[in-house]
Each structure stands twice: as structure tokens, then as C-alpha cells.
Amino acid sequence: MSYFSSNFKLGILGGGQLGKMLLYETRKWDIYTRVMDASEVAPCRIACNEFVLGNLMDFDDVYSFGKEVDVLTIEIENVNVDALEKLEAEGVKVYPPTKALRTIQNKAKQKLFYVDHGIPTAPFSRFAYASEIKDSLENGGLDFPFVWKSAQFGYDGQGVKIVRKIEDLEGLPPGECIAEDMIPFKNELAVIVARSVNGERTTYPVVEMEFHPEANQVEYVICPARIDAKVAEKAQEVALKVSEEIQHVGLLAVEMFQTQEDEILVNEVAPRPHNSGHYSIEASYTNQFEQHIRAILDLPLGNTRSKVAGIMVNLVGAEGHTGDVAYENMDQVLRMEGVTPHIYGKRQTRPFRKMGHVTIVNENISKAREIAQHVKETINVISK
Structure with missing residues (x-):
């Protein structure tokens, strides 16, 4: 099938920032896109070929939307899987497959899946x-x-x-x-696995995640993770095992704990582009969003190696601020070398809402982390 400058239609369920960044890649390759979201001001609206208002959890909305596309993917897990299953049975290509998505949608089922398949977990x-x-x-x-x-x-x-x-x-x-x-872990790690329709697989480097202690959100993603090579190898092996057992198509972000004894325990997974892979837009040969498109269209997977060390800083709404968003000190951040802000297009801020991210690239990971801290302390996401 021809995907480029053709009548092929790719459907995306969810119109948030992940979908918006997927659209950077579809526009690059002139792939026709149809997006559905419940919000009239979803970030995706400005960049897709067709935008449809609809409830992602409603059977009829999802089914009707999916009937109009050739391949259907997601940017959020909370979608009506019964509708996807019916579409799949009628010949629409749905990635990730509904069987994998049913397991991943429910954290209890996810955990039981790990136990049943010999995957280490808490x-x-x-x-x-x-x-x-x-x-x-x-x-x-x-x-x-x-x-x-x-x-x-x-x-x-x-x-x-x-x-x-x-x-x-x-x-x-x-x-x-x-x-x-509760696991007394050394580090929280993540590995993104790409798996194509024909089963070709590859992994991105292991990343290290630093979390905000109150919001339980990732503040920094550090690539490569500052861990022993043997631990990194073990983490990638575990991620590949999860990928093989769950039989996803597209990207699978596997979040893990590194214990005090250097064991790897799977925390949870996400079957889509993920916050832990945003650094790849600037730092990798093939960013995670392009890779997802390659995988679900059964195109050759791209090079996952990093060109340079990368750190991502999440931009979230400041505490005490709700309303129309304003970004303080953006001019100062733009003066910093190797620093690239990404603004998601959400007009309303609230405490800890993800409003954007900033990527820092540098040949020296320690220097990159130092700059990332400076970025975090400089930019403020507030209400007007």
C-alpha cells in the first residue's frame, strides 16, 4: 500500500500533545490523518487533515470514526476497546491490537499478565x-x-x-x-521498544527518570541512564520480553524499578509514544514519533541510537495558578545553547498539568543535567 501523498488514511484516537507530535511526522511524509478527540481545542486540531469531535469511550463514536480509516492507532489508552475489536474483525488494522490493549488498559490485568508470563514485578x-x-x-x-x-x-x-x-x-x-x-529502588528507568507489524523489534537506550515528590510526575528524563552497562542490558532484555509476550505493534514504553540489588522489576507499560521518549526528538537519529509511524505501517524501523546525550524537562502548570496560560522567562530559555522548548497548545493551565517540555542536548551528560536544572528554575508556567 502507498502511504505517501495518497488516498490512505491514518486514524488517531486522541488529540493531545502526543498526537500533535505524531502529526509532525505524518506531515513530513504527507500521510493523510484523521483525529478524534472530545475537546474542540485539542492540540491536534491545527495539524491534522480531518478533526472529528467524539467521545473516546463511546462505542458508536469510536466505531463510526474507525470505519473511515485504513489504519487506526491511539495516543491515549482510555478508548472503547469493544469498538476497536469490532473494527478489527471487519478488517480495519488497529495498532496496538485490541488484545494487547485490553491487558494494558487495566493495571490489575497488567500485573497478573506479568506474573503469568514470568516477568519480574513488585x-x-x-x-x-x-x-x-x-x-x-x-x-x-x-x-x-x-x-x-x-x-x-x-x-x-x-x-x-x-x-x-x-x-x-x-x-x-x-x-x-x-x-x-513499596520497592526501595535505586532508580526508576524506562525502555521504549518498537515492534512493527511483521515482528521486527528494536529498543531505545535505557533512560533514567526523576519524579516530582508530590505530583508523582516525571520532572526529568535522562538519556543515557547513569547506570552500570550490565543493568542497562538487563533492563533492555526485560523490556523485550514484555514486548514479545504482549505482542504489541507500535511503541511500548516499559517503566521499571532498579532495586538496591540491581534487579529489574516492571512497574507498568504504555502502548504508544511516551513522555520518557520526548528527548528523542532532538537527541536520536529516529525520534519515537516517527518510529511509531514506521512500526504501525510496517515500514523499516529506524536507528534508535542517540546522536548526543539528551535530557527532557517537563513543563507543568505552577501550583496556585489556574486559567489562561502564560510562559514566564521563555526568552531566557531560548538564549541557552542546546535547549529546545516544545509548547503543547493547551490554552488553560492548572497545577501540575503538562503544558510542554524542554529538551537539552549536550555531549556531556552532567553538563546537560546542570542546564536542565537551570531551565526548570527559570521558566514558569502560570496563569495570566
């Missing part, structure tokens, strides 16, 4: 209702501290809470969830 308990956690604590089935995770619909630090005492259970959503052992 011990956990599964609960149909959050109210069952208190009973488990009282009967000795669970001990403090642990990490509570909503089984579905969590993202960007939402749906995750460290529970240290009984009072921390107050206000938790009532639905299905897991309680996971």
Missing part, C-alpha cells in the same frame, strides 16, 4: 473495591506502607497514592484497584 494484591483494603489490613493480608493504584483511568500521577496509614485511605475512588509493595 508483589501486589488485587481488590474489586477499595473498601476491601481496610479489611485486608485488619486481617493481616496487607501491611503499611504500600502503593495504591486505580485499575483504570490513571495518568500523569493521577490514580496513584502512597498509603502509609489508615487515614490515607480516605477519599480513594471506590472501584477496582491494586495495592503494591
Whole structure:
């Protein structure tokens, strides 16, 4: 099939920043795109060929949208999988495949999948209702501290809470969830695996992630990770095993813990371009967004090596600010060598909302990290 300057249509469910960055690549290759999102001001709207307003969780909206495209992909996991399954049965190519997406959408199913397939992960308990956690604590089935995770619909630090005492259970959503052992880890790592329709696979270098202690969001992504080569090799091996077992198509971001004993435990995965791969736009031979397009269209996968060390800084809304967004000190950031801001196109800010990111490239990883800190301390995402 001809994809370039042709009648081929690529559908993308979700119109946020990940979709917007995917569209950089489709526009580069003149691939026709159709995007659906529930927001009239979604970042994708300005860059796709067709924009459709619709509810990603509604069967009819997703099914009707998918009938008009040749290949359908996602930029967010929270979509109606029943509709995707019907589209798949009717011949629409859906990537990631619905079987993989069903497993990944639900964190409890995800964890059980790891156990069933011999993939190392932190011990956990599964609960149909959050109210069952208190009973488990009282009967000795669970001990403090642990990490509570909503089984579905969590993202960007939402749906995750460290529970240290009984009072921390107050206000938790009532639905299905897991309680996971807290791991005294050295580092939080991630590996992005690309897998094409024909099964060709490749991995990006291991990255190291530094998180905001309150928001549970990634603040910095550092590539390459500052870890021993043997640990990096083990992390890539584990990521490839997850990829092979789950049989995704496209990108799979595998988030992991490096324990004090240098074991690798899988935390969770995302079947799409991911925050941990944004550095690749400036630092890699083939950025993650182009790679996703290559994989789902069964084109040869690109070179995943880095040209230079890269660090990504997330730009999130400042605490105490809600409303029309303003970016303070952007001129100062633009004067810094090797620094590239990316603004996502969200007009409204709120505390910890992802509004953009900044990539820092430098031959020296320590220098890059130093500049990244300066960027973080300089730019402010506030309301007008």
C-alpha cells in the first residue's frame, strides 16, 4: 500500500500533545490523518487533515470514526476497546491490537499478565473495591506502607497514592484497584521498544527518570541512564520480553524499578509514544514519533541510537495558578545553547498539568543535567 501523498488514511484516537507530535511526522511524509478527540481545542486540531469531535469511550463514536480509516492507532489508552475489536474483525488494522490493549488498559490485568508470563514485578494484591483494603489490613493480608493504584483511568500521577496509614485511605475512588509493595529502588528507568507489524523489534537506550515528590510526575528524563552497562542490558532484555509476550505493534514504553540489588522489576507499560521518549526528538537519529509511524505501517524501523546525550524537562502548570496560560522567562530559555522548548497548545493551565517540555542536548551528560536544572528554575508556567 502507498502511504505517501495518497488516498490512505491514518486514524488517531486522541488529540493531545502526543498526537500533535505524531502529526509532525505524518506531515513530513504527507500521510493523510484523521483525529478524534472530545475537546474542540485539542492540540491536534491545527495539524491534522480531518478533526472529528467524539467521545473516546463511546462505542458508536469510536466505531463510526474507525470505519473511515485504513489504519487506526491511539495516543491515549482510555478508548472503547469493544469498538476497536469490532473494527478489527471487519478488517480495519488497529495498532496496538485490541488484545494487547485490553491487558494494558487495566493495571490489575497488567500485573497478573506479568506474573503469568514470568516477568519480574513488585508483589501486589488485587481488590474489586477499595473498601476491601481496610479489611485486608485488619486481617493481616496487607501491611503499611504500600502503593495504591486505580485499575483504570490513571495518568500523569493521577490514580496513584502512597498509603502509609489508615487515614490515607480516605477519599480513594471506590472501584477496582491494586495495592503494591513499596520497592526501595535505586532508580526508576524506562525502555521504549518498537515492534512493527511483521515482528521486527528494536529498543531505545535505557533512560533514567526523576519524579516530582508530590505530583508523582516525571520532572526529568535522562538519556543515557547513569547506570552500570550490565543493568542497562538487563533492563533492555526485560523490556523485550514484555514486548514479545504482549505482542504489541507500535511503541511500548516499559517503566521499571532498579532495586538496591540491581534487579529489574516492571512497574507498568504504555502502548504508544511516551513522555520518557520526548528527548528523542532532538537527541536520536529516529525520534519515537516517527518510529511509531514506521512500526504501525510496517515500514523499516529506524536507528534508535542517540546522536548526543539528551535530557527532557517537563513543563507543568505552577501550583496556585489556574486559567489562561502564560510562559514566564521563555526568552531566557531560548538564549541557552542546546535547549529546545516544545509548547503543547493547551490554552488553560492548572497545577501540575503538562503544558510542554524542554529538551537539552549536550555531549556531556552532567553538563546537560546542570542546564536542565537551570531551565526548570527559570521558566514558569502560570496563569495570566
